[in-house]
Amino acid sequence: MHNPILQFGTSRFLQAHADLFISEALTRGDALGHITIVQSTDSAQSARRVAAFNQPGGFPVHIRGWEGQAAVAREHQVTSVTQALQARGDWAHIRAAVASDVQVILSNTGDAGYVLSAADHAGLLDGAVAPRSFPAKLLVLLHGRYQHGAAALSIFPCELVTDNGTVLRDLVLQLARDWALDAAFLAWLRADCIWVNSLVDRIVSEPLEPVGAVAEPYALWAVEAQAGMVLPCVHPQLIVTSRLEPFERRKLFLLNLGHSFLAEQWLAAGGPADCTVLQAMSDETMRRSLEAVWIEEVLPVFAALGEALSSAAYLQQVRDRFSNPYLAHRLADIAQNHAQKKQRRFAPVLTLARQLGLNLPQHRLQAALDGATACAPPLMNTHGCYRLK
Incomplete structure (x- = not known):
């Protein structure tokens, strides 16, 4: 499946936020395309979640709350996610997708998402085994894309970190220096790839099993404008701003x-x-x-x-x-x-x-x-x- 959006993280927040935004935009012809989700863990629960994402028909998101003075109770079937992969077992497939079809990478990897692992090293650039940390995974994938001569892409971190795009870029760059990668690749990472600072805001209170979520009507995805940035979708609650x-x-x-x-x-x-x-x-x-x-x-x-x-x-x-x-x-x-x-x-x-x-x-x-x-x-x-x- 040749999806242009790759998403790291399977959280209920992303399901009721970015995934829902893109699903709604797809119905209007305002989305870049569908999403492939990458699950990093290998637990039995994770396996069940990946299997559920791969079922046809999508997953439910229930919106409950108030809009103005009116009570809201809506149910959406999110159909933007059409493929889910596990990093360890599907790493070759993920590398091939990033080297060719992917145009946008989304992430929401939790409080420890930017923590590096001492187990990751430059030998993992050969692509046989997935790195443990998210920054190292991203570095290996982007290095493979660079080697294939593909155009740079837009990266939208959604972690609750101030200047999350800048922070993630600097982590990946430092890791590339630690792994003694060449100066041309470092310049491509810094200047060609677009690392977008963004802010997400929605209360997602409960998961639905095996996938899906319950969330409030209010939602905001504010992204900092950058030249050449490719948006995953156009949506009324996605705001592009010069001042985040x-x-x-x-x-x-x-x-x-x-x-x-x-x-x-x-x-x-x-x-x-x-x-x-x-x-x-x-x-x-x-x-x-x-x-x-x-x-x-x-x-x-x-x-x-x-x-x-x-x-x-x-x-x-x-x-x-x-x-x-x-x-x-x-x-x-x-x-x-x-x-x-x-x-x-x-x-x-x-x-x-x-x-x-x-x-x-x-x-x-x-x-x-x-x-x-x-x-x-x-x-x-x-x-x-x-x-x-």
Whole structure:
């Protein structure tokens, strides 16, 4: 199958975001083409997922929530994915596809996706065995494409890393230098391949088995404009912008920070394992604490940047999204890798306030970042969550 889009990662997020975007665009004739998915792990669960992706007819994505004042309950059958491969068993096939048909590479490889492996080495360039890390896989595939004389391609990382395209490019370039690859190939990687910084924003709360997902109506895929960039599709929720930073800042400081601040309170209180964002937002004291952080400790930073109106509008959307009655978005899932998330989501707000010269008390965020809690001991409430005194 000669698909022009290769996707690393099988997450429910990509299924309900990029894969759904491209599926919808295909029905209008606005997509580059279909997707081949690469699964990197070899577990039994992964094998079942690959088999399900390879079944004809696609997979379901359920959209649940509010758009304006109206309740939304839509079911989509995503048909953009027509092939799924496993890296270890299908590596030769994957290399051949990248050397010829592929024009766009998408990725969402999780929190550890950019971590290199000491087991990877230059001997893997012969293509017999797939490297372990995603950057090394990408380097081997791009080197094979270069050797075949194929045109450079566009690479769209969707990992939640600031300047993800630049970061991934620099990782691959450094790996190429470590493997002593020639200067002409390094120049091709740097100047010819298009490494696109992008931001993705959609709450995908639940998987469907064996593949599929439940997600909210809101979705954004913001990509930084670059000359020669080939888009995977044209879609109303895919925005090409010359300035990605404001989109990133709003998502990080309002949505992501809000999620982690709720998780911080939940962890500090030893809350019930099944507590959801909706239940937390239904607790008057928890919500009041989060609102105080947003209004007193975050929005003044946006105002100092001249972004008061856009941030206030986005925050209202976030409030609606957090109160979505149709999504079971568990705080336990949000709290995974919590210490690292706090560093990424809380610390930049504090740093930026200082850089802007704001005399802004940010006691709650600082206490959360330090590992303390600014909240009193909890009491259980009728939502199965907890109430703070």
